[in-house]
Amino acid sequence: MPALVLLGAQWGDEGKGKATDLLGGSVDYVVRYQGGNNAGHTVVVGDQKYALHLLPSGILSPGCTPVIGNGVVVDPSVLLSELSGLNERGVDTSKLLISGNAHIITPYNVTVDKVTERFLGKRKIGTTGRGIGPTYADKINRVGIRVQDLYDESILTQKVEAALDVKNQMLTKLYNRRAIAVDQVVEELLGYADKLAPYVADTVLVLNEALEQDKVVLFEGGQGTLLDIDHGTYPFVTSSNPTAGGACTGAGVGPTKISRVIGILKAYTTRVGAGPFPTELFDEDGEALRRIGGERGVTTGRDRRCGWFDAVIARYATRVNGLTDFFLTKLDVLTGWEQIPVCVAYEIDGKRVEELPYSQTDFHHAKPVYEMLPGWSEDISKAKTFSDLPKNAQAYVKALEEMSGAPISAIGVGPGRDETIEINSFL
Template structure:
């Protein structure tokens, strides 16, 4: 039995999709426990690139059952567009299973998300405008719509009417927008009810029964540690808990059944959207990392902000997630750049911080304290073992491991599924 959690250790886009794809072929279930279609994964299989937004990367596995857990918020239109797109390319999404307790993104959530961001102006959070935040807000306020509501028209109508009583007041009186009709939302949801119904199961019961049978479950977190609503750079965060504890809540698998917590971390750092970023680069090296690393958001098309590796954040992520291992991605991007700075601590108004500062204000004013290491010039994209890496590349990996709070068990040396070095197999823990 193994229940493994995959968590982004930075601000997202670390390569979680690749990690899930590699391990997903060896497990029985791949679960997405949180998030929505506001973050994506890029997976390269057989030379073909797949950009997944709502579906877990395990949907591309021939063996694993992909699951959307109760902690996910689901845009049904986006879901079926993604499924249809995959099946048109020969992929099989028929094994997808969805929790009856997952909440649904409505058209009014998307409308509110966009108008609220515009209303905030320069104080905008930098959301994707896909309605994720408002959907989670309704979930916490206990006025949300869940997947199971699609199968009882009376309950569905009552919930929509109750929601629109408030939402339309906001849209019309605060934002000068047109009111949304109840029938419009009813027709939208009922148009998907028959198609989604065969996919809906009791996910909590199914996953725990699978673990009791000795099967393997992989939980693929969306977003990342520094975007966690509790542990991230609030308020520039997502609306859920994409940390390891959130994976348990969003899947119904208890923490005593977790055998490994795998943090995904880039060999440098990126961020999409607003918010503090201590190691961010505004020079030629920032441009180099963006261009060479292909740092463009899968879901938004926005260029990612780029900076050097931040070991303060890595240690923090290891602590709050209880990482047993790290998966280091995109090591190949650093080939041939001369010297590689590593952030080992922060300077905040003359005071050194080796760990995360206590307050938002301190973190906002943090200046990185760097040490540098020499880069390597050799092509590493064909390396299959740690020993094959150039000595300078090995030294860099070992230094990051020393600084980051958990052993680096996997190393990505290229975008392909087979361009990964395995030092320790988490499936055997």
């Protein structure tokens, strides 16, 4: 029963695409279980770089079946564009499966997202403006549009009418915008039906049957633990559950079938968007991390905020996800620093705190307590084994492992598929 969950252990952008792609050749199914095209993965295969937004990274692995689960919200135009772009580059996308229960991001969801974020002004959350939050809100309010609704025009029309009854009142009376026509939305959505039809399936049944047949299924989270709607730095979070529990609800697989939970950790810390970030750097070190690490959002195009490694967050991710292993990425980016600070605790109102505070107020006031670790200057991109790393790099990895509470089973020493040191097999 080899079911694995692979997720971000920080604020997202940890390098999940590289990790998933590395495992892709050994697994039968790769499943996205939450989020939408607000997530982004960069995967480097040979001299080719692929930017994936909605598609599971397994789409690049021949023989692997990529699955978009019921917990994902799907923008049909983005999905079809992404498929077309991969097809033009010779990637076979015919095995993709999409849950008929996944919710559709409609044009009015995108409109609502943009106008409400703009209206918040200084209090804005920092959303990507792609309609993700409003689509999840519609889902919870039971006025959402699902993929399967594209194949029943009567049901689709009724649902769009119900959603726009309220949204048009808000758009016209509160935001001084034009009302959105029901017929126009229905026509646009129906236009996607035939193009998506070959991919639509009962993915819950497919995945459970696969596990019963001892197939290897990898569940791939978007964003990261600290962006989880329940367990992240609320309200500066995404609208779904990237944590391990989200894999069960977002794919329809019971928790007893999960055998391993792998957290992806960057060797330093980044985040995109607003919200507290205790180790954030505003100096030359922060700019160097951003430049050397290529820290620009795959989906948003925004520069990422950069800071030193935060062990408090890593410990929290281990606990809330039940992590069994870590995949440490971008260790090579730290090459060249004489000393590397690592946040081992916070100072809050004069008191040392070693666990993530549950209070939003306390977290906003948290100041990092650093421990200095010796750096290294040697190029590590050609390292194939742990012993190939400089002694100080080895010590850095061991220190992070001890502080984070789970073994580090793989280390990324460069962006390429082959630039990885595997210490313990994930399979």
